[in-house]
Amino acid sequence: MRDNAPNSWEARADRYSLYGFTDLPSVHERGAVVLTHGRGPYVYDTHGREYLDANSGLWNMVAGFDHPGLIETAKRQYEKLAGYHAFFGRMSDQTVLLSEKLVEVSPFSRGRVFYTNSGSEANDTMVKILWFLHAAEGKPQRRKILTRWNAYHGVTAVSASMTGKPYNSVFGLPLPGFLHLGCPHYWRYGQHGETEAQFTRRLANELEATIIKEGADTIAGFFAEPIMGAGGVVVPSAGYFQAMLPILRKYGIPVISDEVITGFGRTGNTWGCETYGFMPDAIISSKNLTAGFFPMGAVILGDELADRVQAAAEAIEEFPHGFTASGHPVGCAIALKAIDVVMNEGLAENVRHLTPHFEAGLARLAENPNIGEWRGKGLMGALEAVKDKATKTPFDGSLSVSERIANACTDQGLICRPLGQAIVLCPPFIMTLPQMDEMFDKLERALKQVFAEVA
Ligand SMILES: *Cc1c(COP(=O)(O)O)cnc(C)c1O
Numbered sequence: 001m002r003d004n005a006p007n008s009w010e011a012r013a014d015r016y017s018l019y020g021f022t023d024l025p026s027v028h029e030r031g032a033v034v035l036t037h038g039r040g041p042y043v044y045d046t047h048g049r050e051y052l053d054a055n056s057g058l059w060n061m062v063a064g065f066d067h068p069g070l071i072e073t074a075k076r077q078y079e080k081l082a083g084y085h086a087f088f089g090r091m092s093d094q095t096v097l098l099s100e101k102l103v104e105v106s107p108f109s110r111g112r113v114f115y116t117n118s119g120s121e122a123n124d125t126m127v128k129i130l131w132f133l134h135a136a137e138g139k140p141q142r143r144k145i146l147t148r149w150n151a152y153h154g155v156t157a158v159s160a161s162m163t164g165k166p167y168n169s170v171f172g173l174p175l176p177g178f179l180h181l182g183c184p185h186y187w188r189y190g191q192h193g194e195t196e197a198q199f200t201r202r203l204a205n206e207l208e209a210t211i212i213k214e215g216a217d218t219i220a221g222f223f224a225e226p227i228m229g230a231g232g233v234v235v236p237s238a239g240y241f242q243a244m245l246p247i248l249r250k251y252g253i254p255v256i257s258d259e260v261i262t263g264f265g266r267t268g269n270t271w272g273c274e275t276y277g278f279m280p281d282a283i284i285s286s287k288n289l290t291a292g293f294f295p296m297g298a299v300i301l302g303d304e305l306a307d308r309v310q311a312a313a314e315a316i317e318e319f320p321h322g323f324t325a326s327g328h329p330v331g332c333a334i335a336l337k338a339i340d341v342v343m344n345e346g347l348a349e350n351v352r353h354l355t356p357h358f359e360a361g362l363a364r365l366a367e368n369p370n371i372g373e374w375r376g377k378g379l380m381g382a383l384e385a386v387k388d389k390a391t392k393t394p395f396d397g398s399l400s401v402s403e404r405i406a407n408a409c410t411d412q413g414l415i416c417r418p419l420g421q422a423i424v425l426c427p428p429f430i431m432t433l434p435q436m437d438e439m440f441d442k443l444e445r446a447l448k449q450v451f452a453e454v455a
Contacts (some may be wrong), residue, residue: 002031006330009046009337030407037443038065041428042436052408054416054439055087056428059229059261060292060378063341065429070293070337077333081305082119084329086115087322092329099337105270107279107345108302110242112310114297115327117285119260120154122297123223126256126284127158128321129299130220130307136312143177144214146207150183153223153232153258158162160284164231179214182230186237187373187384188392196238204243216251220310221282229261232419233426235375238342254281254305260297264322264339265348265429267378268355275377291338294331337453347429357433361440362425372450379429382422383447394421399454408446414439 003010010031019027033045041064043051056062063070077094084092101114116130127145134142142448145162147153154163161174164183168174168263172360182203183189189201194263211219226241228234233320248255257280262272264289269275273283282305301309313319325331342348355378362374362381372386402418409416416439417424427439 003047003133004031011145023400026400026403026407030410033410040064040066040258041431043316049413050302051410051415051440052412052435052442054282054414054425054427055290056252056288056426058285058287059230059291059426061267062288062429063291063338063347064428065326067291067293067341068432069341069345070334073333073337073391074293074330076331081329083325084327085322085324086327091327093334094329094332097250097334098327100337101339102285102298102300105343106283106300107271107302108274108306110302110303110306111299112306114301114321115296115323115331116286117156117295117297117323117325117433119139119258119284119297120156120159121323122154122260122284122286122299123159123162123258124156125321126223126282126299127162127220129305130254132308132319132321133205133312134220136315137308139217142220144219145178146210146219146225147178147180148183148228149180150228150231150234151180151223151258153225154381161196164202179210181210182238183231183234184236185228185234186230187375192236200237200239200243203237203240204247207244207254208247211247216253219251219253221254221256222248222259223256225258225260226262226276227267227377227380230382230419231425232384232422233376233380233424235377236276241273241276245278256282256284257342258284260284260286261288261380261426265342265351266379266380266426268352270343270348278297288342289338290331290334291341292329293338294328295329296328296335298335323371342429350431351429353438354427354431354433355381357436358425361436365444368447368451371447376425379431380424380426382419385451386420386421387435393453401454403452404450405443405446409442409447412442412445414442414446416443 012431013032035043037044043053063333098339102113103111113363116125149164151164154157160168164180186196186199257273259272269274271279279301285302290296366374372392374382374383389394402421405423
């Protein structure tokens with residue numbers, strides 16, 4: 001598998017690149033996969049091998065890797081205005097158009113948009129907006145941020161503090177004042193004999209107890225992904241947001257929906273908050289915002305927050321925040337096109353069309369005695385590997401079961417992602433039924449092979 005020649009792509013990747021979120025023993029043994037090009041949902045490596053990418057790159061390449069309309073839009077915008085900022089009262093026409101469009105397709109009747117280069121920066125920006133707002137409104141002590149265990153909100157010092165993953169302790173994070181509530185994964189965290197409704201109620205009670213203990217007037221906001229993505233596609237327990245929202249409203253705590261993965265069609269609706277029937281105060285977007293064709297994130301403030309933040313900025317004559325490439329004209333042009341492609345060229349429809357097949361495929365693989373549960377919504381799903389299905393006992397961590405399954409998939413030309421002991425699938429919106437069959441056939445062979453090895 002690995003090309004060990006000192007001048008191979010694998011060796012050169014190893015020598016000069018610091019891999020992020022990569023299992024180093026596995027990559028040292030197998031070599032990095034170095035990609036050269038993409039076609040539709042497939043990518044190709046330096047050896048000419050083809051991979052069906054069942055993860056849309058990193059959840060984002062929803063229109064595939066070579067969408068002609070997106071490429072053409074980028075080229076045309078580079079020819080017109082190849083770069084600009086959004087400082088000092090200047091911004092590109094594309095930025096104006098995109099903000100209008102984002103508010104139009106948002107669940108809000110009015111709003112304002114602020115641009116970043118990534119989802120992490122968008123969450124970071126949202127936290128700064130809340131700190132700024134509460135201080136301007138005479139409540140500078142309202143700084144604590146509520147998120148959940150297993151949540152993923154990014155990697156900057158602040159967004160990593162919001163992320164509820166144990167690995168951040170290697171950085172001495174979270175920062176003080178970032179509080180993590182229970183993860184709404186009933187299958188894993190429901191207690192013996194507890195119904196799903198009781199589990200949801202327990203999480204809501206935990207929220208209220210936390211607010212009372214910390215003091216409502218010390219809390220700046222609550223952030224949640226409608227479905228946790230990098231937490232392992234955790235679909236919330238039944239009634240979760242309906243139980244949480246009234247408590248947050250009661251204490252005047254702003255609700256931020258992190259829709260970096262769930263935005264623009266992934267769950268079958270434009271927004272994940274629609275799918276789960278709740279109305280946030282602001283939305284965080286990135287990843288599929290540009291169908292992965294440009295690094296970009298956006299904070300979309302809803303009616304009320306937009307007005308309050310604008311008033312606070314006017315009081316001091318400036319909102320002192322921004323990135324050099326905020327509202328980049330090429331990124332904005334691509335995002336406008338990506339929204340059009342997803343919403344008007346049949347991609348969102350294809351998600352709804354494929355969902356029953358996707359769910360049926362997951363359910364079929366979950367019949368395997370070493371798959372504890374399948375979960376998902378729209379075109380995001382996961383299979384949880386277990387040693388013992390009845391007791392939900394996981395495999396010994398040293399076996400690296402999900403890593404092995406993902407590697408076995410790679411060997412067959414399928415890219416999917418190990419997350420904890422789960423395998424995550426997040427296919428692009430352009431996938432066809434035969435490609436979906438190919439995905440499940442390859443995954444099934446990988447599961448059989450690895451479970452035979454570790455059983
Ligand atoms: C990926 C992700 C982020 C971070 O986005 P980056 O562009 O990687 O910084 C934030 N929130 C969610 C829900 C994500 O999936």
